[in-house]
Amino acid sequence: MIIGVPKEIKNNEFRVGLTPDSVKVLVSHGQILKVEAGAGMGIGVSDKEYLEAGAEVISEVGEIFRDSELIIKVKEPQPEECKLLRKEQILFTYLHLAADRRQTELLLESGAIAIGYETVKKGGDLPLLAPMSEIAGKLSVQAGARFLEKSFGGTGILLGGAAGVLPARVLVIGGGIVGQNAAQVALGMGAEVSILDTSAGKVRSLNDKYRGSIKCSLSGTDSIKRHSQASDLIIGAVLSPGAGAPKVVTRETLRIMRPGTVIVDVAIDQGGCFETSRPTTHEDPVFVVEGVLHYCVANIPGAVPKTSTFALNKVTLPYIIKLATRGPDAAFTEIPGFSDGLNICKGKLTNKAVADHLELPHVDWVSAIGEG
Ligand SMILES: NC(=O)c1ccc[n+]([C@@H]2O[C@H](COP(=O)([O-])OP(=O)(O)OC[C@H]3O[C@@H](n4cnc5c(N)ncnc54)[C@H](O)[C@@H]3O)[C@@H](O)[C@H]2O)c1
Numbered sequence: 001m002i003i004g005v006p007k008e009i010k011n012n013e014f015r016v017g018l019t020p021d022s023v024k025v026l027v028s029h030g031q032i033l034k035v036e037a038g039a040g041m042g043i044g045v046s047d048k049e050y051l052e053a054g055a056e057v058i059s060e061v062g063e064i065f066r067d068s069e070l071i072i073k074v075k076e077p078q079p080e081e082c083k084l085l086r087k088e089q090i091l092f093t094y095l096h097l098a099a100d101r102r103q104t105e106l107l108l109e110s111g112a113i114a115i116g117y118e119t120v121k122k123g124g125d126l127p128l129l130a131p132m133s134e135i136a137g138k139l140s141v142q143a144g145a146r147f148l149e150k151s152f153g154g155t156g157i158l159l160g161g162a163a164g165v166l167p168a169r170v171l172v173i174g175g176g177i178v179g180q181n182a183a184q185v186a187l188g189m190g191a192e193v194s195i196l197d198t199s200a201g202k203v204r205s206l207n208d209k210y211r212g213s214i215k216c217s218l219s220g221t222d223s224i225k226r227h228s229q230a231s232d233l234i235i236g237a238v239l240s241p242g243a244g245a246p247k248v249v250t251r252e253t254l255r256i257m258r259p260g261t262v263i264v265d266v267a268i269d270q271g272g273c274f275e276t277s278r279p280t281t282h283e284d285p286v287f288v289v290e291g292v293l294h295y296c297v298a299n300i301p302g303a304v305p306k307t308s309t310f311a312l313n314k315v316t317l318p319y320i321i322k323l324a325t326r327g328p329d330a331a332f333t334e335i336p337g338f339s340d341g342l343n344i345c346k347g348k349l350t351n352k353a354v355a356d357h358l359e360l361p362h363v364d365w366v367s368a369i370g371e372g
Pocket of ligand 1: 130269298
């Protein structure tokens with residue numbers, strides 16, 4: 001198969017879909033690799049390294065989209081990239097369609113086969129979302145701590161406090177991968193940390209794990225209001241796979257929060273879990289609503305592209321090898337949970353959660369992929 005790796009063009013996105021090591025592995029499986037010139041620049045990888053790994057380095061992105069049967073990216077295709085996609089071409093990348101009707105429409109129009117990293121399943125887990133969730137969770141507290149500093153617009157509170165001065169209170173809503181990584185970093189920085197989650201089983205297992213060092217309890221309207229009022233930093237880390245994020249913190253709750261509270265809405269890539277959130281970028285990451293500082297960067301791991309690229313590639317490579325060597329139909333059959341990643345196939349929506357959220361019809365992947 002011809003596999004294309006374009007340079008990411010989203011604001012401040014420096015990650016790349018394949019590292020030279022992954023290219024080498026794919027070449028050893030008989031694949032032809034076309035990498036856009038400068039694609040690895042943001043992580044300190046030169047075109048020469050891709051050439052040495054066996055790829056062709058292409059200066060025209062149009063040529064990559066024209067010639068490749070499989071396109072490997074990191075972030076969702078931007079409108080100009082969607083227009084380059086063609087019928088039955090396979091796109092494997094993060095999509096987050098529930099938060100993006102325009103992208104959904106453009107991908108449907110393209111006729112391409114769009115597989116989203118974030119909805120591929122393995123047992124009950126999301127193996128291709130997990131590494132980025134781990135990184136985003138850790139970074140969310142780093143970002144939150146920075147924006148609590150006075151010169152960044154915060155109230156001037158240090159997460160860990162000082163001798164004789166109480167630490168800051170950090171609330172994490174959603175105790176999954178993002179939430180636990182955020183909570184552990186906040187705890188490590190000396191903050192007083194609580195986690196709220198709607199799953200009783202999750203709360204029970206978190207309480208067993210943290211044994212009181214992090215207080216974990218059931219999430220609900222009252223508990224969210226009570227904790228929000230008392231917190232200095234709130235991390236939004238909820239997920240309902242594929243669907244839009246539930247709005248767990250309303251504008252009304254913001255009004256009872258202390259002015260200068262910082263919220264980091266990590267779930268913004270799924271539409272955000274604060275009613276007042278809207279996506280921001282690393283270039284212009286924050287805005288203020290009702291006196292509360294909102295940090296809503298949709299590609300948080302993009303801040304550490306080197307770590308993120310290697311972590312992502314490690315988990316995506318086995319799926320890419322299977323796709324390239326066996327084709328999508330066989331790959332979906334042979335790897336359990338891979339077909340859950342298929343969001344759009346030849347003009348049809350195949351992910352039920354996305355379709356329900358956008359109020360669009362959907363079909364099952366077997367019938368969609370079988371269509372010529
Ligand atoms: N902005 C970014 O750069 C970035 C990067 C990675 C992940 N994310 C996003 O972060 C979010 C969390 O990802 P994850 O991997 O931790 O998911 P996860 O599935 O591991 O955890 C989600 C948790 O949220 C809980 N939950 C669901 N609804 C809830 C509600 N109403 N109230 C409280 N808890 C609720 C679930 O029980 C689960 O424990 C996702 O939206 C993901 O797309 C964003």
